[in-house]
Amino acid sequence: MTTAPLDPASTVLGIELGSTRIKAVLIDGECAVVATGGFEWTNELVDGVWSYSMEAVRDGLREAVADLAADLERRGGGTLATVAALGVSGMMHGYLPLDAEGGLLTPFRTWRNTFTQDSAAELTRLLGLNIPQRWSVAHLHHAVTRGEEHVARIARLTTLSGYVHHLLTGRHVLGVGEAAGMFPIGADNRSFDPELLRAFDEAVEAPWSLADILPQVAVAGEDAGVLTAEGAALLDPSGALRPGIPLCPPEGDAGTGMVATGAVAPRTGNVSLGTSAFAMVVLEEPIRSLHEEVDLVATPAGAPVVMAHSNNCTSDLNAWVSLFSELAAAVGSQVDRDALFEVLLGAAADGETGPGGVLAYNFVSGEHLFSLPEGRPMLVRRPEGGLTLANLMRAHLFAAFASMSHGLKVLRRTESVPIDSMVAHGGLLRTPEVPQRVLAAAFAAPVSVGASASQGGAWGMALLAAFMLRGGDRSLEDYLEEVFEDVEVSTVTPDPEEVAEYDRYLEAFERALPLERAATDLL
Incomplete structure (x- = not known):
């Protein structure tokens, strides 16, 4: 050194x-x-x-x-x-x-x-x-x-x-x-x-x-x-x-x-949220077997890391927030962007993603985790699926983490990759609590956010x-x-009901992927 x-x-x-x-x-x-x-x-x-x-x-x-x-x-x-x-x-x-x-x-x-x-x-x-x-x-x-x-x-x-x-x-x-x-x-x-x-x-x-x-x-x-x-x-x-x-x-x-x-020790993980999203877990031992859903990379000190990377995270969500901002301006109300995020994502806390409900695909670009060469942002639901603000925003928030969650879950089903903690950072976390709760549900693991995360x-x-x-x-x-000894940290432990809800949403997301592939071919 x-x-x-x-x-x-x-x-x-x-x-x-x-x-x-x-x-x-x-x-x-x-x-x-x-x-x-x-x-x-x-x-x-x-x-x-x-x-x-x-x-x-x-x-x-x-x-x-x-x-x-x-x-x-x-x-x-x-x-x-x-x-x-x-x-x-x-x-x-x-x-x-x-x-x-x-x-x-x-x-x-x-x-x-x-x-x-x-x-x-x-x-x-x-x-x-x-x-x-x-x-x-x-x-x-x-x-x-x-x-x-x-x-x-x-x-x-x-x-x-x-x-x-x-x-x-x-x-x-x-x-x-x-x-x-x-x-x-x-x-x-x-x-x-x-x-x-x-x-x-x-x-x-x-x-x-x-x-x-x-x-x-x-x-x-x-x-x-x-x-x-x-x-x-x-x-x-x-x-x-x-x-x-x-x-x-x-x-x-x-x-x-x-x-x-601060996630560079074995068994720790971190999540980065932006235009793309990735979840990384520092390994106790290197994995040299082939898993097409994840990358094998390293910490800046050279320790082995497994990464689930998604090309798409917040771009489509940002577009919808911009749409609501235009609506607010059209009716004569100027709303600060951070405040608008807090209102919209706060509404997601009360949403439902049950069968037939709102299903969002946030693929602005192609997504390798699902073998999609191009992206087509899309929103679908059954006629009886409730199109409310809460349900819409909850679906978008669930979709933002879906590809990344899919990759990490495939790995954890096939390899022993213990995770003691996940720490998240990125601008989306300027909105408190709700994105963090959804992340904890997506990974079925405690998720922490530090005061310096943004x-x-x-x-x-x-x-x-x-x-x-x-x-x-x-x-x-x-x-x-x-x-990080004195950094203020908030930790959310996954709620079992929300974990089960996210699993159901991810299953529906994966099952309806042929719709996304058809949109790529036809649009």
């Missing part, structure tokens, strides 16, 4: 490029948040590919950091000159191939794309482990087998967090948690699996060796480079942010989700950067135990 003397006034900066927002969080020596900033953005469907422009990446980084600096000044907390370390996170996996000069060879292909289905299936058979459609190696295989022109010019392959880290430091490096979603990690939990690398090279005809284009892997606490003058100017044109600041290994939002919830992955990234400086000889697990 790296240690360094710190001025008591020093701060640590964490940045996360999420699906709908680029967020920056500044923490002090006690890991408390002293300023935040953000930039709203959204993906674009261009020629059938979900993507973000790199111009938007650069603009968004500057805007988020400028917003944070303004917040810091408003709070009387000084300037960005206090920053002693920083770290960058991004939405996991996807495809960013670079040429020898670091130029991007194709538009960013995000985790949301599901056109890699054939490649994912072929690699799963080849490697004997589940290779999801969003993993970088599935996108790479797709490009190679389709004979895409840029393949011969690939010098480096990375993810969004790795790309931004390279912009800031000039180094091609990736934290082990994010690297585990590019290609399987080996038994040492610190590098890509050499046997599987060889298997890929032998089976896939390409003008390079896979090991040569993948990034260097680093674990939490290791030095991953320093902020260059160009990187500092990119983040903060004002010049307050100084070159030479050390950066920790970049991670994906899965890794920062684990850290932001800060999400940017705060988790700041904690990883702070660990690089202050971890000393402690493990990440021990360090986070200290961080």
Whole structure:
């Protein structure tokens, strides 16, 4: 571990490029948040590919950091000159191939794309482990087998967090948690699996060796480079942010989700809720058998993790909330968005999801957990099914967690994966109690939410950067135990009746999936 003397006034900066927002969080020596900033953005469907422009990446980084600096000044907390370390996170996996000069060879292909289905299936058979459609190696295989022109010019392959880290430091490096979603990690939990690398090279005809284009892997606490003058100017044109600041290994939002919830010890789990959703459980022993519903990844320290990832979570729910916001405006009432969420999700507490009732499908994009190549948001019910506000919102909330719950339940039926606790984070949890209760029912396990949950992955990234400086000889697990020692936490124990209700809803959801597939074919 790296240690360094710190001025008591020093701060640590964490940045996360999420699906709908680029967020920056500044923490002090006690890991408390002293300023935040953000930039709203959204993906674009261009020629059938979900993507973000790199111009938007650069603009968004500057805007988020400028917003944070303004917040810091408003709070009387000084300037960005206090920053002693920083770290960058991004939405996991996807495809960013670079040429020898670091130029991007194709538009960013995000985790949301599901056109890699054939490649994912072929690699799963080849490697004997589940290779999801969003993993970088599935996108790479797709490009190679389709004979895409840029393949011969690939010098480096990375993810969004790795790309931004390279912009800031000039180094091609990736934290082990994010690297585990590019290609399987080996038994040492610190590098890509050499046997599987060889298997890929032998089976896939390409003008390079896979090991040569993948990034260097680093674990939490290791030095991953320093902020260059160009990187500092990119983040903060004002010049307050100084070159030479050390950066920790970049991670994906899965890794920062684990850290932001303190769930890095065996038998603990966490749930991240956003445009996508994923549930992760830290394993006591690695699972090397094939389960197509789950990924085998790692904590930022390299411990084995099983993940159930859903491409769809809150997007359709957000669209319905926006619809109700339009209705309120049309009748002359302006309602704060957080207040509207609280009203609508509060109504869900009194809803019913019985037979023939409202059934919501939240598939804005394709969903690999149900082998859906494309999404068609849909709402169905029997004629006698009660269409009330409470029933509608309860169905939407149940649907938001359905795919993720399906994946984890398949795993728990086939493997011994004990879970002592689940911790949840994400913006949806700004609405108290009801989403947490539904999550507890979906997982049939206690679900905790910390007071810092809404800060999400940017705060988790700041904690990883702070660990690089202050971890000393402690493990990440021990360090986070200290961080979370005084964090206020609320825990909901699942109600048996709600667990049974959720199971019934999930069964109906799965049974009626042919409707969703028909909608994909016909609409």
